[in-house]
Amino acid sequence: MARSRTFATTYAKRRMSAGGSRKDGKARRLRKKRTAIRIYSMDDSMKLILGDCLKEMKKLPDDSVDLVLTDPPYNIADKNKLTKVGNEFKTNAEAWGKWDTMDSKQYFAWIKNIVQESYRILKNSGSFVSFFNKFNITYLRDIGLDAGFHPVNFYALVKRNPVPNLRKNGFTSGFELGIIFNKDKKSKKWNFLGQNQMQNYYLYSIGQKSTSHPTEKPISPMKRLIMIFTDKGDLVCDPFMGSGTTGAACKEMGRRFIGIEIDKEYFDIAKNRINNTQGSLF
Numbered sequence: 001m002a003r004s005r006t007f008a009t010t011y012a013k014r015r016m017s018a019g020g021s022r023k024d025g026k027a028r029r030l031r032k033k034r035t036a037i038r039i040y041s042m043d044d045s046m047k048l049i050l051g052d053c054l055k056e057m058k059k060l061p062d063d064s065v066d067l068v069l070t071d072p073p074y075n076i077a078d079k080n081k082l083t084k085v086g087n088e089f090k091t092n093a094e095a096w097g098k099w100d101t102m103d104s105k106q107y108f109a110w111i112k113n114i115v116q117e118s119y120r121i122l123k124n125s126g127s128f129v130s131f132f133n134k135f136n137i138t139y140l141r142d143i144g145l146d147a148g149f150h151p152v153n154f155y156a157l158v159k160r161n162p163v164p165n166l167r168k169n170g171f172t173s174g175f176e177l178g179i180i181f182n183k184d185k186k187s188k189k190w191n192f193l194g195q196n197q198m199q200n201y202y203l204y205s206i207g208q209k210s211t212s213h214p215t216e217k218p219i220s221p222m223k224r225l226i227m228i229f230t231d232k233g234d235l236v237c238d239p240f241m242g243s244g245t246t247g248a249a250c251k252e253m254g255r256r257f258i259g260i261e262i263d264k265e266y267f268d269i270a271k272n273r274i275n276n277t278q279g280s281l282f
């Protein structure tokens, strides 16, 4: 008893001499706990996770997700190509350098792990849709086939008004490519929306973006893809959430959503965006 009192007194004295009180210690612990929060749930239908997607996907159960809809880093940060960020032109390396600079062998091995995890978490009726660097999309096709997926088609986002080629040394960049897989050909979910909505491309105009994320995707094609591959109340996962485009589309359309993002700045952007999106009932 005497020993513990002595210890407590000495400890309290030391803490006081270090400039802290018992109250300060409690506040510090609370602050630490608050900053350690990595999972943000808005009601039960939207879950946003700040973390590494591969680690976080491993925590999701088998056969639980209806659609993986995503847009991974393309690994193409290049000092010689320009892209528009807000009103400024920057090199791709400046705009995306944070995450787009892996050695290519390492990059494809990493993507393979993510595709395999996607296969595991998808229900048999589920689908996988991912945008990818068009020059590498056949690698993604092979990775998907190896994982056990059934290939459905490529999907192009076609810009009516691509950014002008300032150096006038080649084509303007007028389209992006994605790939679509079903987990199981026979039990796939497939909502045929009508002939004029089922082309394997989506034509859109680049306009005002919703956030400052450098590679924010347009929301309208994401909504179309979600409509084709899911029903209301279904669960969609985006392991590379970025500014939360897929999440905002899901909220508008009454789908449940799990989004994972590694960068705190983008995670916060996505959280605010999805919070401010008008939801629809299931």
Ligand SMILES: C[S@@+](CC[C@H](N)C(=O)[O-])C[C@H]1O[C@@H](n2cnc3c(N)ncnc32)[C@H](O)[C@@H]1O
Binding pocket: 051, 052, 053, 054, 070, 071, 072, 073, 074, 099, 213, 215, 216, 217, 218, 239, 240, 241, 242, 243, 244, 245, 246, 260, 261, 262, 263, 266
């Ligand atoms: C191409 S962007 C996605 C943009 C998104 N489609 C949008 O509309 O905003 C890829 C995102 O993946 C994130 N990212 C990179 N590595 C990650 C990882 N290991 N786990 C989770 N997110 C990651 C990046 O920070 C970036 O925001």
